[in-house]
Amino acid sequence: MKRLVPFPLLALALFVMWVLLTGFSPGHILLGAVVALLVSRVMLTLKAEPPRIRFSMAIVRLAMLVLADIIRSNVAVARIVLFRPAGQRSGFIEFPTELRDPQALAALAIIITATPGTLWLQHDAQRHLVLIHVLDLVDEAEWIALIKTRYERLLMEIFV
Amino acid sequence: MIQAPDLPLWAAIAVGFLVLLGASITLIGALGLLRLRNFYERIHPPTLGSTLGTGCILIASMICFSTLHSRPMVHEVLIAIFVTLTTPITLMLLARAALYRDRSEGSAGVPQDLESVSASDIQQFAPDQP
Numbered sequence: 675m676k677r678l679v680p681f682p683l684l685a686l687a688l689f690v691m692w693v694l695l696t697g698f699s700p701g702h703i704l705l706g707a708v709v710a711l712l713v714s715r716v717m718l719t720l721k722a723e724p725p726r727i728r729f730s731m732a733i734v735r736l737a738m739l740v741l742a743d744i745i746r747s748n749v750a751v752a753r754i755v756l757f758r759p760a761g762q763r764s765g766f767i768e769f770p771t772e773l774r775d776p777q778a779l780a781a782l783a784i785i786i787t788a789t790p791g792t793l794w795l796q797h798d799a800q801r802h803l804v805l806i807h808v809l810d811l812v813d814e815a816e817w818i819a820l821i822k823t824r825y826e827r828l829l830m831e832i833f834v
Numbered sequence: 835m836i837q838a839p840d841l842p843l844w845a846a847i848a849v850g851f852l853v854l855l856g857a858s859i860t861l862i863g864a865l866g867l868l869r870l871r872n873f874y875e876r877i878h879p880p881t882l883g884s885t886l887g888t889g890c891i892l893i894a895s896m897i898c899f900s901t902l903h904s905r906p907m908v909h910e911v912l913i914a915i916f917v918t919l920t921t922p923i924t925l926m927l928l929a930r931a932a933l934y935r936d937r938s939e940g941s942a943g944v945p946q947d948l949e950s951v952s953a954s955d956i957q958q959f960a961p962d963q964p
Contacts, residue, residue: 694909748859748886755866755879764875766945787922790881793874794922795929805945807929809878 678711681724685714725777725833732831739824744789751790754810765811766795769804769818772826778833785825792817845901849894856890863887873932877925884921889914 679685692706727733754762773779783794786806796805808817841849859882866879892910899907936944 691912694912744885748882751866751878751882752859752862755862755869758869764872768945783926784919784922787925788881788885788918790885791878793877793925793929795926795933807874807877809875 679714681714681717681722683725683727684717685710688713723776726775727832728834730831732828736825736828736832739828740785740789743824747790747792751809762810764807764809765814767806767808767811767814767817769806769821771797771802771804772822773829773833774802775833778829781833782821782825782829786821840902841898842901845897849898852890852894852897856887856894859883859890860887874929877929877932881921881925884917888917 689706689710692709693703696702696706753759771779771782773782779797782804783797786792786794791809793807794804795807798804806817806821811817863879863882866882867876870876870879892914896907896910933944937947
């Protein structure tokens with residue numbers, strides 16, 4: 675089984691994408707399954723490490739948290755654009771990360787960059803520092819604590 | 835012009851509201867490009883369009899086509915996933931390019947390269963590197 679489908683999650687995602695794009699019909703479900711099995715094998719030539727994900731409520735909690743934060747930051751950034759509050763200043767922070775798994779780091783990079791107001795710039799793999807630009811920087815320590823408690827803890831639960 | 839005469843009133847109101855909301859959020863994001871002060875600040879507002887702006891328009895599209903075809907149409911979810919996964923790459927590329935330029939010009943207010951220490955360590959072991 676492991677040899678036949680080396681990346682089961684990727685194969686499943688490709689299959690779901692195919693069925694969503696083409697609609698439910700027996701022919702497309704069969705074709706989608708074949709495509710998913712063959713195309714997911716392409717990753718073998720990349721010698722990618724399969725992600726080690728622990729499926730738990732942490733994934734759902736992280737997804738809801740990120741969704742809520744994206745909506746909240748949308749409002750915050752819109753307010754800065756429209757009203758330009760006087761005390762607002764932007765700046766860089768250096769975030770010491772405890773994540774080592776490349777996929778967990780990629781997930782954190784997407785979360786931070788997709789949320790308006792924060793932007794992941796650079797990751798130092800040796801000193802485990804991440805350079806982040808924040809649009810509304812009030813207190814550097816507060817931001818670091820926020821990212822640590824909100825996202826990093828859950829990501830460490832998900833990626834084992 | 836494409837007409838949508840079969841849309842019931844509640845759906846028309848919901849779709850119209852969501853499309854307008856999404857478009858307004860994206861417009862605010864675009865406005866941010868004009869109003870903010872430097873490059874690193876200006877790179878933030880366009881994410882309004884790629885998150886909530888896109889989201890509102892996609893939900894409107896789901897409501898519109900689910901009502902027209904009287905079955906759930908959810909493949910817009912794919913657009914949301916792909917936009918969310920790909921915009922960070924563009925943003926990081928732009929920001930890293932700006933950071934590289936500012937560092938090589940020695941501009942003020944830009945943090946030093948995190949890897950500058952480790953880069954010199956590597957050069958000791960690989961003297962043929964430029």
